[in-house]
Amino acid sequence: MxxxxxxxxxxxxxxxxxxxxxxxxxxxxxxxxYVWGQSVEDDFRSHPTIDAAEVRWSVVEAYAGGAIxxxxxxxxxxxxxxxxxxxx
Numbered sequence: 088m089x090x091x092x093x094x095x096x097x098x099x100x101x102x103x104x105x106x107x108x109x110x111x112x113x114x115x116x117x118x119x120x121y122v123w124g125q126s127v128e129d130d131f132r133s134h135p136t137i138d139a140a141e142v143r144w145s146v147v148e149a150y151a152g153g154a155i156x157x158x159x160x161x162x163x164x165x166x167x168x169x170x171x172x173x174x175x
Contacts, residue, residue, distance in 0.1 A: 103172070104169065104172075107165060107168050107169065107172075108165055111161040111162070111164040111165040111168060112158055112161040112162050112164075112165050113161075114161070115157035115158055115160060115161035116154045116157060116158035116161060117154065118157065119153040119154055119156060119157020119158065120150045120151065120152075120153040120154030120157070121150070121153070122153060123149045123150065123152060123153025123154075123156075123157075124146055124147075124149045124150030124153060126149070127145055127146055127148075127149035128142075128146045128149070131145065131146065
């Protein structure tokens with residue numbers, strides 16, 4: 088009976104760790120990239136005289152930049168959250 092309790096505790100910790108990972112890194116990575124990319128794309132749509140190739144490259148850079156920035160902040164949150172959980 089004792090081994091079942093340990094196994095369920097391990098599964099619970101695994102779920103908790105992956106939930107924190109998902110909420111703090113994965114979601115900000117995609118949401119940040121999308122929001123930042125959309126804002127740049129909207130800015131370029133208001134200036135139709137700019138070269139289309141330049142617009143595409145800038146939008147790609149904005150999506151990647153948003154993903155990197157928000158994903159990095161999420162990684163920091165994940166690191167702090169896991170350190171606090173392990174401390175308990």
